[in-house]
Amino acid sequence: MNEELFSSVEKIKHCITEYNEGMALGVHPYEIADLLVEIAELDKSVYQGLLEILPHILLAEVLVELPKPLQEEFYAEHGAKELAQLTQELDTDDAADLIQHIEVVDETKAGAILNNLPSEDRDTIEELISYNSNEAGAYMQVELFDAHIDETIGDSIKRLKHMKAHNEVSNIHHVFVVSDKKKFLGMIPLEDLILHGPKEYYKDIIEAEGKITVSVNDSDEIKSVVETVSNYDLSVIPVVNKKGTLLGRITSDDIYDIIEEEATDQLYHLAGVNDKAEQEESLWKVGKSRGIWLGLNLVTAIVASLVIGLFDSTIQSLVALAVLMPIVASMGGNAGTQTLTVTVRQMALGDIDLDEAKETIYKEVVVSLMNGMIYAIVMGLIAYWWFALPMLGVVIGAAMVINLLSAGFFGAVIPLGLKRFGIDPAIGSTVLLTTVTDVVGFFSFLGLATMILL
Amino acid sequence: MNEELFSSVEKIKHCITEYNEGMALGVHPYEIADLLVEIAELDKSVYQGLLEILPHILLAEVLVELPKPLQEEFYAEHGAKELAQLTQELDTDDAADLIQHIEVVDETKAGAILNNLPSEDRDTIEELISYNSNEAGAYMQVELFDAHIDETIGDSIKRLKHMKAHNEVSNIHHVFVVSDKKKFLGMIPLEDLILHGPKEYYKDIIEAEGKITVSVNDSDEIKSVVETVSNYDLSVIPVVNKKGTLLGRITSDDIYDIIEEEATDQLYHLAGVNDKAEQEESLWKVGKSRGIWLGLNLVTAIVASLVIGLFDSTIQSLVALAVLMPIVASMGGNAGTQTLTVTVRQMALGDIDLDEAKETIYKEVVVSLMNGMIYAIVMGLIAYWWFALPMLGVVIGAAMVINLLSAGFFGAVIPLGLKRFGIDPAIGSTVLLTTVTDVVGFFSFLGLATMILL
Numbered sequence: 001m002n003e004e005l006f007s008s009v010e011k012i013k014h015c016i017t018e019y020n021e022g023m024a025l026g027v028h029p030y031e032i033a034d035l036l037v038e039i040a041e042l043d044k045s046v047y048q049g050l051l052e053i054l055p056h057i058l059l060a061e062v063l064v065e066l067p068k069p070l071q072e073e074f075y076a077e078h079g080a081k082e083l084a085q086l087t088q089e090l091d092t093d094d095a096a097d098l099i100q101h102i103e104v105v106d107e108t109k110a111g112a113i114l115n116n117l118p119s120e121d122r123d124t125i126e127e128l129i130s131y132n133s134n135e136a137g138a139y140m141q142v143e144l145f146d147a148h149i150d151e152t153i154g155d156s157i158k159r160l161k162h163m164k165a166h167n168e169v170s171n172i173h174h175v176f177v178v179s180d181k182k183k184f185l186g187m188i189p190l191e192d193l194i195l196h197g198p199k200e201y202y203k204d205i206i207e208a209e210g211k212i213t214v215s216v217n218d219s220d221e222i223k224s225v226v227e228t229v230s231n232y233d234l235s236v237i238p239v240v241n242k243k244g245t246l247l248g249r250i251t252s253d254d255i256y257d258i259i260e261e262e263a264t265d266q267l268y269h270l271a272g273v274n275d276k277a278e279q280e281e282s283l284w285k286v287g288k289s290r291g292i293w294l295g296l297n298l299v300t301a302i303v304a305s306l307v308i309g310l311f312d313s314t315i316q317s318l319v320a321l322a323v324l325m326p327i328v329a330s331m332g333g334n335a336g337t338q339t340l341t342v343t344v345r346q347m348a349l350g351d352i353d354l355d356e357a358k359e360t361i362y363k364e365v366v367v368s369l370m371n372g373m374i375y376a377i378v379m380g381l382i383a384y385w386w387f388a389l390p391m392l393g394v395v396i397g398a399a400m401v402i403n404l405l406s407a408g409f410f411g412a413v414i415p416l417g418l419k420r421f422g423i424d425p426a427i428g429s430t431v432l433l434t435t436v437t438d439v440v441g442f443f444s445f446l447g448l449a450t451m452i453l454l
Numbered sequence: 455m456n457e458e459l460f461s462s463v464e465k466i467k468h469c470i471t472e473y474n475e476g477m478a479l480g481v482h483p484y485e486i487a488d489l490l491v492e493i494a495e496l497d498k499s500v501y502q503g504l505l506e507i508l509p510h511i512l513l514a515e516v517l518v519e520l521p522k523p524l525q526e527e528f529y530a531e532h533g534a535k536e537l538a539q540l541t542q543e544l545d546t547d548d549a550a551d552l553i554q555h556i557e558v559v560d561e562t563k564a565g566a567i568l569n570n571l572p573s574e575d576r577d578t579i580e581e582l583i584s585y586n587s588n589e590a591g592a593y594m595q596v597e598l599f600d601a602h603i604d605e606t607i608g609d610s611i612k613r614l615k616h617m618k619a620h621n622e623v624s625n626i627h628h629v630f631v632v633s634d635k636k637k638f639l640g641m642i643p644l645e646d647l648i649l650h651g652p653k654e655y656y657k658d659i660i661e662a663e664g665k666i667t668v669s670v671n672d673s674d675e676i677k678s679v680v681e682t683v684s685n686y687d688l689s690v691i692p693v694v695n696k697k698g699t700l701l702g703r704i705t706s707d708d709i710y711d712i713i714e715e716e717a718t719d720q721l722y723h724l725a726g727v728n729d730k731a732e733q734e735e736s737l738w739k740v741g742k743s744r745g746i747w748l749g750l751n752l753v754t755a756i757v758a759s760l761v762i763g764l765f766d767s768t769i770q771s772l773v774a775l776a777v778l779m780p781i782v783a784s785m786g787g788n789a790g791t792q793t794l795t796v797t798v799r800q801m802a803l804g805d806i807d808l809d810e811a812k813e814t815i816y817k818e819v820v821v822s823l824m825n826g827m828i829y830a831i832v833m834g835l836i837a838y839w840w841f842a843l844p845m846l847g848v849v850i851g852a853a854m855v856i857n858l859l860s861a862g863f864f865g866a867v868i869p870l871g872l873k874r875f876g877i878d879p880a881i882g883s884t885v886l887l888t889t890v891t892d893v894v895g896f897f898s899f900l901g902l903a904t905m906i907l908l
Contacts, residue, residue, distance in 0.1 A: 018664055026665050028666075160645070171689065172643070173689065188479065189626070190645055191624075191644055192479070194614065194647075210478060214482065230707070232482055235689040235690075235706045251689070252709070255710060256680075256706075263721070264799055272788065273795055293788070297788045298829055301780060305777050309777045312777060323759050323763045327758075330758075330888075331755065337726070338726055338747070345718055367744060374745060
């Protein structure tokens with residue numbers, strides 16, 4: 001066994017010892033998963049041996065932190081009964097993720113695991129799985145610490161002690177106060193609880209200090225949940241149903257992941273890439289998903305070529321036009337991409353609303369026009385000097401002003417319009433915009449050349 | 455007063471009443487700021503009247519939630535003494551932000567505010583301001599709840615009660631255990647405290663349950679802090695100096711903002727936009743910042759045109775080449791952007807390391823080549839059919855394979871290379887890539903045409 005391997009194994013063994021002695025706070029599943037990935041690369045049998053000696057609860061938590069291929073390997077090698085036991089050790093949100101992950105690879109096994117769960121757990125997980133992936137409910141965990149408004153702090157703490165002893169909850173931070181039928185009333189940070197005596201009622205605390213009443217609906221879009229959590233600077237948000245019944249909570253660690261995922265999606269959509277397809281192992285599938293966008297781009301490129309084809313005799317009589325025309329299209333494409341990117345991102349962050357569409361379009365047109373005029377002069381002079389044709393400079397300058405003006409306008413209008421029709425403004429907007437800037441660029445440049453130069 | 459205005463004002467008055475009665479938990483500064491923005495649009499004098507009647511502490515918290523223009527208006531209208539008083543009510547991270555904000559608009563006033571602060575507060579804020587904006591220290595707040603390892607829980611809770619009563623701390627969630635000289639030992643969630651008796655020592659809890667030892671250095675890059683917090687699923691992370699002394703903490707609400715900002719930066723850099731410049735009020739400044747990138751793009755577009763110029767006689771004898779050549783460049787540009795975007799994002803998320811450069815390049819080349827071959831055939835047939843020239847189909851097909859191959863290669867190599875040299879892989883990579891795909895696209899297409907068709 002080499003030194004690196006030995007030291008990683010020792011670290012994991014140390015974690016296991018600490019964990020078995022009850023010192024669970026210092027043992028981080030992520031750290032163990034990280035070490036295991038290293039070990040798996042060096043010696044697969046040592047890796048598998050370590051998985052066997054991990055305490056059950058810890059194994060479950062480590063498992064969901066492993067990279068997907070290693071997870072899938074584990075799921076393939078273990079039976080539904082054992083996987084069901086591991087599932088039970090997880091928080092419900094992680095358990096639902098695990099089942100959904102297995103469902104993609106092996107639907108029968110996922111079903112078998114569900115059947116091996118106690119009926120209550122099964123119902124919970126089936127409910128969580130049934131949410132759409134853009135709904136708040138899909139991200140919540142049902143484990144939380146709640147208390148009835150007519151309960152005393154002391155009684156609720158007793159329950160909390162019991163739950164903690166049975167490892168049923170972690171990362172509490174807040175108590176969710178409910179009335180009859182689990183109707184959500186508000187949450188109170190644990191620190192405020194500490195300041196009150198065990199005989200005080202929750203009612204009294206609320207009367208004295210108020211309560212945090214922010215909550216989201218289980219069918220709310222997850223985007224708006226992230227906005228609420230971030231605006232209100234919360235570390236946890238309660239999820240309720242339409243009747244106001246408390247269903248679960250979404251914690252900060254999920255919010256981090258969702259923000260990252262949303263940003264990745266946006267970035268990828270603008271470039272014609274799909275996040276899910278990119279995670280496929282098979283290069284064929286990755287290529288296929290990207291190929292669809294390239295195909296769409298080919299269509300728009302051909303449309304632009306058809307426009308050029310309209311002016312083939314003009315080009316024949318002045319080849320300089322063929323040399324210069326990509327510059328007009330390229331500058332329009334770039335200015336448009338700047339506008340498009342800013343508009344899409346500002347909408348996603350909630351900084352631009354459809355109400356402000358006019359202001360946004362105005363701003364973008366002004367900025368684009370400004371740069372259009374500056375570079376029209378620059379490029380006009382260059383073209384004049386290059387081909388010793390003063391009017392060619394005028395033509396390319398005018399075409400650039402026209403194209404950058406339309407780039408600014410459409411760069412803002414396309415995403416705003418898509419959003420208006422309920423379509424994700426990041427999807428497809430780049431292809432639409434490029435079509436506009438190519439067509440307008442080639443048409444205005446070659447059209448003006450035909451009129452003025454010939 | 456119209457109905458909308460009346461109802462917003464009533465809501466704020468209700469918040470003030472609740473706040474004055476001590477029910478601060480239910481009063482959210484963000485909500486009040488949101489209402490105030492609405493009111494400011496409807497009636498500026500009502501808005502200003504409401505600011506006057508907001509309790510001091512609440513005013514400070516609401517102020518930092520207002521949009522920047524409204525904040526700046528307030529800073530301009532109030533004296534350094536009053537602003538210093540407000541600053542004192544804020545958590546240190548928000549106070550430092552406020553001072554830095556004022557510094558940008560009016561440096562003298564920022565200095566005057568600092569001079570009006572008690573020397574201890576001034577020292578803290580000056581220290582926080584002195585960090586670089588990409589350092590962990592710039593995001594921390596020094597308000598936290600710590601306890602000495604030889605202290606009893608009861609004693610520490612007494613201190614916490616005192617601090618809470620004086621509104622010195624909020625969002626506690628964890629106690630940070632320190633040894634002599636404030637050396638950080640580990641943190642314990644408040645919920646674990648609740649389970650122990652007031653006479654127990656922190657030493658005992660740590661011996662029984664362990665402690666969370668994750669921490670970051672004040673000079674650590676904020677990017678890596680976000681990664682740690684997200685990997686370890688934390689809602690707060692302690693910040694220590696090189697000696698291990700506890701300096702402060704970074705909470706989840708800051709992490710949300712940082713993740714959003716990093717993603718915006720990436721998205722913007724890829725499109726040649728600068729986030730800071732975009733926030734300027736003056737359209738001239740926004741345009742200037744974007745114009746610099748457009749200027750760079752103009753240079754690369756001219757380089758591509760020079761390549762076309764090499765083949766002007768070829769184009770003259772076959773204008774179809776001018777019609778088709780943008781297709782080759784466009785497909786290369788798009789395939790390259792797909793690769794570039796995925797590589798940049800995966801590096802930012804820590805999913806690709808420089809160690810895996812070879813695998814990444816291999817994958818991207820294979821995927822690009824695959825699509826290159828498919829669309830080479832498609833486009834070859836289209837060109838053959840369009841211009842009734844079989845060899846023109848062969849030329850454009852071959853040029854597309856060459857250009858998509860190089861797009862895949864350079865789309866991966868450019869960001870990996872920039873990172874290798876310590877440059878942010880998102881900055882400038884798009885311009886570099888476009889230069890490559892334009893030059894290779896035009897050169898291969900027109901070069902092959904010259905060799906084969908003439």
